[in-house]
Amino acid sequence: MSSTTPNKATSPAAAADGEHKVSNFLRQIIENDLDKGTYQTRRWAGSPGDAAHHAAGQPDPAKIRTRFPPEPNGYLHVGHAKSICLNFGLARDYGGVCHMRFDDTNPEKEDTEYVNSILDAVQWLGFDWQANGNSHLYQASDYFDFMYRAAEYLVQAGHAYVDEQTAEQMRAARGDFGKPGVDSPFRNRTPAENLARFREMRDGKHEDGSMVLRARIDMASPNINMRDPAIYRIRRATHHNTGDTWCIYPMYTFAHPIEDALEQITHSLCTLEFEDQRPFYDWLLERLTEGGLLQSPPPRQYEFARLNLTYVITSKRKLAQLVYDHKVSGWDDPRMPTIVGLRRRGYTPAAIQLFAERIGVTKSDSWIDYSTLEGCLREDLENKAHRGMAVLDPVKLVLTNWAEVFGSDDYTEDCSQPALPHSAIPEGQPEPAPRVFKIGKEVWIEREDFEEVPPKGYKRLFPGNVVRLKGGYVIECTGVGAKDAEGKVTEVHAKVIPDTKSGTPGADSVKAKAAITWVGVADGAQAEVRLYDRLFLDAQPDAGSKDFIEALNPNSLKVVTGYVEPSLANAKPDDKFQFERHGYFVADRVDHAAGKPVFNRVTGLKDSWAR
Ligand code: ATP
Ligand code: MG
Numbered sequence: 230m231s232s233t234t235p236n237k238a239t240s241p242a243a244a245a246d247g248e249h250k251v252s253n254f255l256r257q258i259i260e261n262d263l264d265k266g267t268y269q270t271r272r273w274a275g276s277p278g279d280a281a282h283h284a285a286g287q288p289d290p291a292k293i294r295t296r297f298p299p300e301p302n303g304y305l306h307v308g309h310a311k312s313i314c315l316n317f318g319l320a321r322d323y324g325g326v327c328h329m330r331f332d333d334t335n336p337e338k339e340d341t342e343y344v345n346s347i348l349d350a351v352q353w354l355g356f357d358w359q360a361n362g363n364s365h366l367y368q369a370s371d372y373f374d375f376m377y378r379a380a381e382y383l384v385q386a387g388h389a390y391v392d393e394q395t396a397e398q399m400r401a402a403r404g405d406f407g408k409p410g411v412d413s414p415f416r417n418r419t420p421a422e423n424l425a426r427f428r429e430m431r432d433g434k435h436e437d438g439s440m441v442l443r444a445r446i447d448m449a450s451p452n453i454n455m456r457d458p459a460i461y462r463i464r465r466a467t468h469h470n471t472g473d474t475w476c477i478y479p480m481y482t483f484a485h486p487i488e489d490a491l492e493q494i495t496h497s498l499c500t501l502e503f504e505d506q507r508p509f510y511d512w513l514l515e516r517l518t519e520g521g522l523l524q525s526p527p528p529r530q531y532e533f534a535r536l537n538l539t540y541v542i543t544s545k546r547k548l549a550q551l552v553y554d555h556k557v558s559g560w561d562d563p564r565m566p567t568i569v570g571l572r573r574r575g576y577t578p579a580a581i582q583l584f585a586e587r588i589g590v591t592k593s594d595s596w597i598d599y600s601t602l603e604g605c606l607r608e609d610l611e612n613k614a615h616r617g618m619a620v621l622d623p624v625k626l627v628l629t630n631w632a633e634v635f636g637s638d639d640y641t642e643d644c645s646q647p648a649l650p651h652s653a654i655p656e657g658q659p660e661p662a663p664r665v666f667k668i669g670k671e672v673w674i675e676r677e678d679f680e681e682v683p684p685k686g687y688k689r690l691f692p693g694n695v696v697r698l699k700g701g702y703v704i705e706c707t708g709v710g711a712k713d714a715e716g717k718v719t720e721v722h723a724k725v726i727p728d729t730k731s732g733t734p735g736a737d738s739v740k741a742k743a744a745i746t747w748v749g750v751a752d753g754a755q756a757e758v759r760l761y762d763r764l765f766l767d768a769q770p771d772a773g774s775k776d777f778i779e780a781l782n783p784n785s786l787k788v789v790t791g792y793v794e795p796s797l798a799n800a801k802p803d804d805k806f807q808f809e810r811h812g813y814f815v816a817d818r819v820d821h822a823a824g825k826p827v828f829n830r831v832t833g834l835k836d837s838w839a840r
């Protein structure tokens with residue numbers, strides 16, 4: 230190493246991005262490990278493997294290794310986003326690598342749909358598993374051979390035995406919190422007997438569920454997870470990767486530490502419910518490193534609080550139920566907290582990353598208010614989303630003196646407004662081209678902007694009042710133009726006041742009481758606008774024994790037909806806007822098309838959730 234290059238392994242502060250981030254207990258653990266050089270001696274052979282494999286490799290170019298290990302059994306949700314940002318973010322900040330690993334040790338039907346959606350979600354969020362010329366995309370089922378070998382080693386070393394008790398007997402013998410377990414009558418078989426039995430299990434000589442392989446630890450341990458946990462079970466199932474090669478499969482608690490170790494993970498981050506599994510994680514890796522199967526030092530597990538977000542469910546199983554029971558239109562329904570749902574709703578990767586950063590990581594469970602997520606989106610879009618006018622509850626306004634002033638009822642005139650207000654343009658960034666739209670004899674206005682008999686303090690349109698059509702002319706309201714059979718106003722009349730157009734010298738010659746948003750009939754486009762609200766009415770819809778289906782908000786989607794100015798009608802799918810006074814909207818990535826605008830409301834302009 231040249232003298233000008235700081236030794237990053239011993240000076241973690243050199244990690245480029247790490248300096249700007251708020252510290253947390255995980256960062257402290259990592260920085261401490263880097264300072265002490267805990268993992269400095271480790272070698273990496275370029276692919277996962279056992280001790281001998283890595284020993285033949287190079288010093289590990291990654292300062293730390295983390296992993297994101299989803300089970301490919303559903304779409305990822307906002308809770309997973311927290312884990313993705315955490316694992317990939319820490320690796321990035323500390324000169325490490327984060328592995329993308331499918332935890333597919335549970336045999337079930339192949340789901341390439343889930344696999345692809347998970348990869349898409351991670352990439353969309355802005356992360357990548359390519360590093361140091363390697364693709365760190367792995368699947369745990371590739372490690373079945375090693376796992377079996379590790380199990381045979383434990384058997385031979387007297388650390389595991391085949392138990393032929395029934396599941397019921399095993400449960401009863403396990404004891405409980407205040408009561409020690411009872412040794413299995415099969416616990417003291419010789420390693421040779423156990424090995425023969427285990428091989429019979431592997432060779433399909435025994436029925437599913439007739440016996441299991443158990444670690445031999447301590448039936449009296451105060452930690453029930455240490456009372457000889459099962460590590461292999463018989464299960465005749467076709468695995469999507471290994472087919473019918475195996476009729477025995479490792480238990481998750483056995484598989485996961487081994488996956489981490491084969492991949493040379495340094496910091497294995499999981500949610501708090503795995504805290505009680507940590508002693509077994511350590512026990513297992515100690516046995517396998519002392520047996521020379523795995524490289525030392527082994528990975529360590531650290532637990533953090535899972536994300537609980539108010540008004541949101543974060544369980545793949547429950548989200549699947551919403552999809553299969555048609556409570557939503559699919560995994561990507563904009564009301565779903567899935568990453569595909571958030572994306573379609575209009576959330577940005579930057580907003581989600583900011584959210585993950587802001588909520589941080591802690592060691593105790595808590596609820597994060599949904600408004601925190603919305604706040605992050607507003608923060609991201611404030612300086613990016615172009616402004617535009619949309620009328621969502623339209624009523625027609627007719628300027629009755631139009632021909633008199635401009636010579637013809639068909640006359641139209643261009644109006645222009647900035648795409649971003651001056652204050653929203655970041656320093657040094659060019660001003661975007663202004664929006665242009667037409668004013669004519671007829672425009673659409675919001676129904677709530679006219680009152681035949683104004684309530685006290687009302688400043689918008691009522692007979693005799695003077696307001697400005699934002700970016701256009703000042704007008705004086707003359708009254709109702711027409712009503713339908715039910716007495717509902719269908720047309721409002723006003724007179725345009727000449728020489729008062731915004732941006733012209735006469736603009737301020739007449740004082741307007743208010744400025745209202747509008748869309749020209751001449752160039753406005755009809756649009757479908759989907760007004761989304763929270764999917765659940767209960768802040769904790771699935772807490773305790775509650776049936777979350779009962780908490781569904783019957784009004785979580787309202788579809789309206791409105792009018793939008795040309796700059797909005799010409800949007801591309803996924804383009805985001807601030808509809809003046811209405812909030813943030815996105816052109817729907819599935820249904821929006823040229824000539825058929827469809828917008829989703831992402832969120833309002835102000836926080837409407839926090840009480
Ligand atoms: P689910 O119950 O929704 O299926 P899971 O934890 O079983 O979630 P996995 O696919 O096993 O889903 O999770 C992959 C990773 O995402 C794990 O490391 C897990 O800790 C993390 N994760 C899952 N849910 C959350 C959450 N709500 N907050 C933070 N991390 C989470
Ligand atoms: Mg799971």
